[in-house]
Amino acid sequence: MKLYRCARIEGITGLEFREEPDLPPPGPHQVLMKVNASSLNARELLFMRGALGDWLQPNYIPVSDGAGTVIAVGPGVRRVKPGDRVVATFYENWVGGTLPQHSDTLGRGAIVEGMLRETVLLGEEELVAIPEHLSDEEAATLPCAALTAWNALCEHGPLLPGQTVVVQGTGGVSLFALQFAKLFGARVIATSSSDAKLARLTQLGADATINYRSTPRWADAVLEATDGDGADLVVEVGGAATFAESVAATRKGGRISVVGMLTGVPSPGDGFFMRGLSIAPIHVGSRQDFETMNRAIGFHRLKPVIDSTFAFADVPDALRHLESQRHFGKIVILHA
């Protein structure tokens, strides 16, 4: 089996390509899956650099998101069968309800290995069917970014038609949040530092756009676009630089879904209390959330925005492209 390991925690240069023995056959309730495509998230770079603490051991297989085909099932497996097209959940063993105490995420080098490889053994509960209209490359974009966006919109009470949501920039979560919010019948206000990107956000369905470089006090523009009320929901991905603006842009009694603030959470500012905002972090989601999202994706034949696709041999290039932050949409690895 071909795979990549982070041999040294030093960034992209620490990544090594290897050939290793094949996996054993699946045990009870286990599934052997061929990984046909994977996709990259910002967290991969943070892990590779050791930016989230020194608990991560070298030699792990990185990357959480992968899609492919069931090639063998162990005893007792009922949810899938060989030949099924499946995508793996971001968390091991989180079927539904609240995040289990013992659950880990794929590709963190801890307990569950990542997807940068030819085949993987997973529990049957950790797989969902790929919506028919999606290719493996497209499905590989869903486990982390899409599900985070979905739950940012509906974990604490779904967004309603006619409500307003603000999405920030052109990262994977924000693009999915924009696309999903339109399915919910919401009004979407999208921000970016580039007018060219704003034009693409409009094409994806944004009802209004704001260039936060030319309008640094972009909350005012949100208030103006909402008759002075503010947005019902802000999907906050930016961290320190944007949090106070997000608070100012949110309606009295509204909420802020906080995504990916892996480091440095700033003060929300005084408006947070006086205006009665709820703030909740979004931790991707469970398999049942994934299935619910996939029904929406399938019914509306929604297509993820893919920035670029790299061959399995070119993973380091793909990671450098991610690092450059020049992408618009997801970066995908085609494994075969």
Next chain:
Amino acid sequence: MKLYRCARIEGITGLEFREEPDLPPPGPHQVLMKVNASSLNARELLFMRGALGDWLQPNYIPVSDGAGTVIAVGPGVRRVKPGDRVVATFYENWVGGTLPQHSDTLGRGAIVEGMLRETVLLGEEELVAIPEHLSDEEAATLPCAALTAWNALCEHGPLLPGQTVVVQGTGGVSLFALQFAKLFGARVIATSSSDAKLARLTQLGADATINYRSTPRWADAVLEATDGDGADLVVEVGGAATFAESVAATRKGGRISVVGMLTGVPSPGDGFFMRGLSIAPIHVGSRQDFETMNRAIGFHRLKPVIDSTFAFADVPDALRHLESQRHFGKIVILHA
């Protein structure tokens, strides 16, 4: 002031046209509203016939739903001002939260009089702004049927994009439920006994239709259209004849919103428990619900389906048309 009163509880023939003295000026927190249009609901006929019990006293002014213009406000009024275009809430004094113990509905002859008249005095809390793109006739259709449909879809956890809802027939609630469900991104399966009406339901956005005359076991058709799963939600308006079919058509763990079962609630059948369905009656909704709905209507520029419009002098004809059950959409009275 011109108005109608139900002089005798004997049906449409008991209705009398009258001229009465004008209303006094509005007191503190009261609003004098000119009623420009009203709309009819099935309950008006039930009240007129005394079909809901003998508590109803003759001589009441019927009809719950009316829209118009603020012509004067009393001391302390802050929510509206003269000239504002407004529509009244179905319940007096239900701003938000749960239905207050003492709240009554308009046009029940009890405490709050109805809308078949030129002007009415209401509390300032009992009015909502008319979405700009709607005429008074269109706005007059919203208080009962539209808000019932809205809450049938979202009172017990909003419908999600990609979920399936069944709407029954072509009454006002069912047509609004169809239109709203599309705003929520849901799949709609609509039933009717007439292929001609089914064609119109398809035009309104229904994803699938079933003629329940030619397919009396229509639950099977719903199961087939949902890969055997059943609908996530059924908006049950039919009562005894359809309830068991509705239960059979609903997904394991799904729910049934029960609308307008004013008489004769049947057994839900065994499937109800075994398949874990929740059943909840929908009692129109609060003013805050109304405002939330109006934001969706306004943003999507949704137009109510109006069957026909009658002059104020022709109210008895309008009621007979309602009684004939030949309408498709709401029956409206133009007051001036």
Next chain:
Amino acid sequence: MKLYRCARIEGITGLEFREEPDLPPPGPHQVLMKVNASSLNARELLFMRGALGDWLQPNYIPVSDGAGTVIAVGPGVRRVKPGDRVVATFYENWVGGTLPQHSDTLGRGAIVEGMLRETVLLGEEELVAIPEHLSDEEAATLPCAALTAWNALCEHGPLLPGQTVVVQGTGGVSLFALQFAKLFGARVIATSSSDAKLARLTQLGADATINYRSTPRWADAVLEATDGDGADLVVEVGGAATFAESVAATRKGGRISVVGMLTGVPSPGDGFFMRGLSIAPIHVGSRQDFETMNRAIGFHRLKPVIDSTFAFADVPDALRHLESQRHFGKIVILHA
């Protein structure tokens, strides 16, 4: 390994005691558990009689509820270790969230075998720790009856202090519902046909009791005890005979948790709609619910009510005692 099988679907007489080969060692994520105690639920008798349909195949091992000790764990197991005192969940593989499509209950003869045996192989996700102050016999009463009662009180929004709940009779679910409702700070009104049993219910904490034999229209007594308002919640276990009374006893806008209506669901009656009651069946609950319940049981050192304990050799006697309906509290089997 000693065990019982339902050799013939003919009731208690179809049960046979057997000795069979030991189980294999646990596979990945599996746990071998010694069953020290089990407890009986009414459903065991329905299955044994074939009363729920002819899908049940003979030769299954009955009984869903069992508690004991971990004696071995398979590869990858993290949640438990040998020596841990554990109780198994009623549903296989329902960790949290909504009931999975493929989940089955223990002891239904279908996919997962029951607890009337010395040892059992389960997935590590299907076990919860026994609260320290409980014996194995006491813990064996929890999986079905206690968790059903817990979720009847809090699945659709927890009962609040000062609210009123009605519990019916002296079955396992009703006694747990009474005990739990007191932990929630609620007022409990308990019904029974026997004054002697009512006295015991008062000892368990009931704030008011009603003999439904001497007061067949017991809803009136509930209204009287609640200033005419009715109960916020009724835990309905009785079925056809009581359902209309339950509806009449429930507060406007209240709800009815329906438990165990395995056959013959009656009409809720007209009051259901007019008074805006929600009706929801309770399907036991997930492992996360079980853990939440156990924290309450542990903190309050709550003791289940055990009617009687039988030796493993006397299971048929225990089942006959269950059938006689003379018990007050749970019937337990001590396996060793």
Next chain:
Amino acid sequence: MKLYRCARIEGITGLEFREEPDLPPPGPHQVLMKVNASSLNARELLFMRGALGDWLQPNYIPVSDGAGTVIAVGPGVRRVKPGDRVVATFYENWVGGTLPQHSDTLGRGAIVEGMLRETVLLGEEELVAIPEHLSDEEAATLPCAALTAWNALCEHGPLLPGQTVVVQGTGGVSLFALQFAKLFGARVIATSSSDAKLARLTQLGADATINYRSTPRWADAVLEATDGDGADLVVEVGGAATFAESVAATRKGGRISVVGMLTGVPSPGDGFFMRGLSIAPIHVGSRQDFETMNRAIGFHRLKPVIDSTFAFADVPDALRHLESQRHFGKIVILHA
């Protein structure tokens, strides 16, 4: 009518005693209430000092919380009658649901005047019945502090029996939160800087106490008391100094109810995101919340903790006592 006005925004010295003409008789849906007792909250001092901005105009009547007797009702009033013992809601006109856009709080000098006077005119919707076992002085403590505490425990999903809540210090909200949490069956961990006060908190029902002066890293003590898990809920009243400790003391996936952070909201710190905590400010609550709380207070005959009672002539002394922060429980003014 005797009353107090804040003649100058300069603190307690700006308060003046006056005699003014009696109020007019109540208009439609209005109620004239004799104020028998009022109680003080920290916000009164902030307003008097102008600490919350310069929008506040001099000459307002301060104090939000008052209880008394209905002495006259206007036309159309149905909820109360002369002689009823009532307490006023903190917000005007917030019956249920979300906080209305136009609602203000009593005693802010803006639209609705405060309670430091003999009689007051209120809308009939803005009153709730006093639980029978409470005196007027006791009832006067409820509108702000008690309802804030109640909603801190249950606004975003009620606290469950066996869950753990942390309450901070000995202010009015924290004492009510402690007392209410015991009604919910929760475990309460209370903090204070004084061992003498901790002893009184234990008497009120606290299950564990922490002296945050001798244990400044009190989150560690909370973790220790909860097997390393942390509290399910922290009722955060302290602001900047304690917020990071509160985050560290909260269970993965838990929540923090933020109370009274009228100035200076600090950063929640990194743990907030990584541990998935929700943060929500509590804005007292609606009249329906108040009624729900009162049912709990009435059923459990809960008594508010009153620190001291001052005569109406001694309001400045009462305010100085509040300012000294030496009180334990509420400070009450007896008006007659």
